[in-house]
Amino acid sequence: MAGTAATVFRNVRPYGAERPVDLFAVDGVLAERLPDGAEPVVVEGGGRIALPTLVDAHIHPDKTAWGEPWYSRRPAASLPEYVEGDVDLHRHQATPLAERAHRLLAHAVASGTRAVRAHVDVAPAYGLAGVTGLAEARERLAGALDVQLVAFPQHGVRRTPGAGDLLAEAAASGLIDAVGGIDPAGFDGGPDGEGPAQLDLVFGLAERHGLRLDIHLHDRGERGLDPLRDIVARTRAAGLAGRVVVSHAFCVPELAGDRLAALADELAGAGVGLTTVAPSAHQVLPFRELQARGVRVGLGSDGVRDSWSPYGNADMLHRAHLLGWTTDARTDQELGDCFALAADGGADLLGLPRVTLRPGSPADFMLVTGECLPQVVVDLPARELVVRGGRVVARDGRHLG
Secondary structure (H helix, E strand, C coil), X not given: CCCCCEEEEEEEEECCCCCCEEEEEECXXXXXXXXXXXXXXXXXXXXXXXXXXXXXXXXXXXXXXXXXXXXXXXXXXXXXXXXXXXXXXXXXXXXXXXXXXXXXXXXXXXXXXXXXXXXXXXXXXXXXXXXXXXXXXXXXXXXXXXXXXXXXCCCCCCCCCCHHHHHHHHHHCCCCCEEEEECCCCCCCCCCCCCHHXXXXXXXXXXXXXXXXXXXXXXXXXXXXXXXXXXXXHHHHHCCXXXXXXXXXXXXXXXXXXXXXXXXXXXXXXXXXXXXXXXXXXXXXXXHHHHHCCCCEXXXXXXXXXXXXXXXXCCHHHHHHHHHHHCCCCCHHHHHHHHHHHHHHHHHHHCCCCCCCCCCCECCEEEECCCCHHHHHHHCCCCCEEXXXXXXXXXXXXXXX
């Protein structure tokens, strides 16, 4: 059929099913069969497992030193010290930000990622270089990777004069999808401790420009819970259900029982989502309990070889593995839950359709050699083929763009 893009992926095993099938991709969507007259491209699957490509719900590609000469990180014990380290690394980077970000995100594509939410620092130390650089990388990867860009005030808007104006400029630029925030009661509470002032700014920008919100919240105890409840109330009042996310939310894993259930109901009722990066057993969100009560939860890479940490690889299958490690996942169901958080959880959080590998699903999947899904999560086999919209975009760990 003229004008129809059709591909047959022959002899593949969706989610590790015992019996291989053929997947039919027609104009970027999986179909029950090919339309009459179609002349498809045929890709041999060789009995490999087909799995949905994944969503990185929280990554900082502007800060990465991935692929750069080794950078010796200095000790840091507080958020201000880590922020100073960001500026130091920025000054040491020889490769333009747009090129570094593209390099990292192309690697993410080759590792089986279909979409990311990219946080980009906006501060007087950088101006809007991160925003324009990530927008350039996003354009180069169009068709292979969806990039939601968040203008993130890592240095604070109250403690850093000029940051708020830059955030407003970014919001008006048409280049970003979301406005960020950071610890409105702690790090950015200001000398008078008036944390709500930051939330006034970022919620105002989101409403004025039709943007989403994604707020970093590292504070624990009531200093974290009070702003979280404030965010819930503001989301309800502004009618922003489904458009507000709180990242990290380290105050939430401290709760249990009725207190956790009550907070989860508040979050779900207001349509406020959460992201975790599985940093440690005591900081990872209790995602199963939250999801059971209707809270959208996503998984992300966070920083990748930046000034904060020499670790990270922007590989979301590996991040699902780390989530299993930190939560002591042992059963097939528990390991499958970790994969689902990286696939379905991230899609829900970013407002993307889930990949089900059934007719009507986006034709976005990866082929790997393995026995079954839980074994893949544990053994991390190579992503031999990555498909986006029915088109092969990476092969044997290399982005084809």
